[in-house]
Amino acid sequence: MTREPERNSRVSRRKLLTAVGGLGAAGLAGCTQQNTGGDATAEPTAADSDGDSSDGSGDGGSQTLSGDIDIAGSSTVFPLATAMGERFEEQHSGVSISLQSTGSGGGFANYFCTGQTDFNNASRPIQPEEEEQCADNDVEPVELKVATDALTVIVNNDNSFIGEGLTVEELEAIWSAESAPETWADVNSEWPDEPLELYGPSDASGTYDYFNETIIGEEGEHRQDYSPTEQDRTIIQGVSGSEFAMGYLGFAYYSQNQDTVQAVSISDGDDEYVEPSLDTALSGEYTPLSRPLFTYPKVAALQEEHIGEFARFWIENSTDEAIVADEVGYVPLSEDEREEMLGRIDEAAGGSD
Numbered sequence: 128m129t130r131e132p133e134r135n136s137r138v139s140r141r142k143l144l145t146a147v148g149g150l151g152a153a154g155l156a157g158c159t160q161q162n163t164g165g166d167a168t169a170e171p172t173a174a175d176s177d178g179d180s181s182d183g184s185g186d187g188g189s190q191t192l193s194g195d196i197d198i199a200g201s202s203t204v205f206p207l208a209t210a211m212g213e214r215f216e217e218q219h220s221g222v223s224i225s226l227q228s229t230g231s232g233g234g235f236a237n238y239f240c241t242g243q244t245d246f247n248n249a250s251r252p253i254q255p256e257e258e259e260q261c262a263d264n265d266v267e268p269v270e271l272k273v274a275t276d277a278l279t280v281i282v283n284n285d286n287s288f289i290g291e292g293l294t295v296e297e298l299e300a301i302w303s304a305e306s307a308p309e310t311w312a313d314v315n316s317e318w319p320d321e322p323l324e325l326y327g328p329s330d331a332s333g334t335y336d337y338f339n340e341t342i343i344g345e346e347g348e349h350r351q352d353y354s355p356t357e358q359d360r361t362i363i364q365g366v367s368g369s370e371f372a373m374g375y376l377g378f379a380y381y382s383q384n385q386d387t388v389q390a391v392s393i394s395d396g397d398d399e400y401v402e403p404s405l406d407t408a409l410s411g412e413y414t415p416l417s418r419p420l421f422t423y424p425k426v427a428a429l430q431e432e433h434i435g436e437f438a439r440f441w442i443e444n445s446t447d448e449a450i451v452a453d454e455v456g457y458v459p460l461s462e463d464e465r466e467e468m469l470g471r472i473d474e475a476a477g478g479s480d
Contacts, residue, residue, distance in 0.1 A: 193221030194433040200234030200248030203377035211441045231333030245428035249421045250333030267426040274457035277378040277408035278416040280391040285370040292392030292400035304348040325353035326365035326374035379456035429476045442468045
């Protein structure tokens with residue numbers, strides 16, 4: 128499948144998630160991009176800002192910080208990074224944040240570990256080969272947890288045959304390259320003898336990696352005869368356009384499109400089907416598809432004042448339900464997690480306050 132071209136757009140903070148869920152791209156006051164592959168580069172653009180303080184913690188509109196911040200990586204973390212970046216730019220008009228959605232793996236391989244970006248967002252932990260690539264280029268990453276997601280399987284609103292939900296075994300059968308059923312009836316004889324239409328993230332995505340490891344297993348292989356994309360709007364559009372379509376993506380994108388598609392409840396082998404939600408992700412009921420989300424700044428970047436302050440700002444606001452849960456659609460950090468992440472930033476920055 129041909130990947131979609133890069134798209135740029137700018138939106139107000141209040142319209143952020145509607146645009147991200149429906150259009151797949153949102154703009155920071157500086158420059159925000161969604162990329163589908165990995166070799167395009169962001170062109171930061173200076174933004175106008177009145178310097179007024181936004182909601183969230185900060186210094187009330189101080190203009191003393193200045194400089195560029197370059198971020199790439201996960202499409203799942205993209206809306207959260209955008210929300211935090213916009214707020215920070217509102218308080219610091221001298222700071223310009225360039226944000227790209229390249230997928231977790233695409234961001235590590237093509238931007239962060241080559242030294243081109245200051246942060247890489249990720250919807251799964253950094254892999255050993257990525258750590259090795261970073262080390263080869265003198266890039267030292269710092270792992271910061273920023274939220275918890277409920278990875279969500281979606282189907283068309285007219286799909287009534289699935290019933291109360293899917294089991295992990297049925298998901299594996301649908302998405303495994305080994306079984307690769309062609310019709311719904313191939314999975315369950317009581318389902319329609321209609322072709323499976325599958326949409327999901329590309330193999331550059333941490334969401335793909337997490338789903339593959341969790342559902343298909345380390346010994347299995349994700350089927351490749353589906354429509355892959357790093358644009359979550361394409362998944363939403365594909366599933367909403369056909370009664371026999373299925374896809375998977377981060378909960379934030381589903382939460383902004385609940386009238387367009389329906390989420391599938393999942394059973395992890397105990398005959399209890401659990402609906403994806405912030406509550407079930409937080410409680411641990413939604414297994415095995417609840418997962419931590421990360422951003423990885425590099426140590427050298429954190430030692431620059433404006434970048435270190437942005438990292439602290441993000442983590443300080445990571446417990447804010449109004450931003451993380453209500454606006455974006457993820458589970459905020461606990462107070463203990465926040466303090467642990469702030470400690471990691473301070474240690475990397477040389478103990479600065």
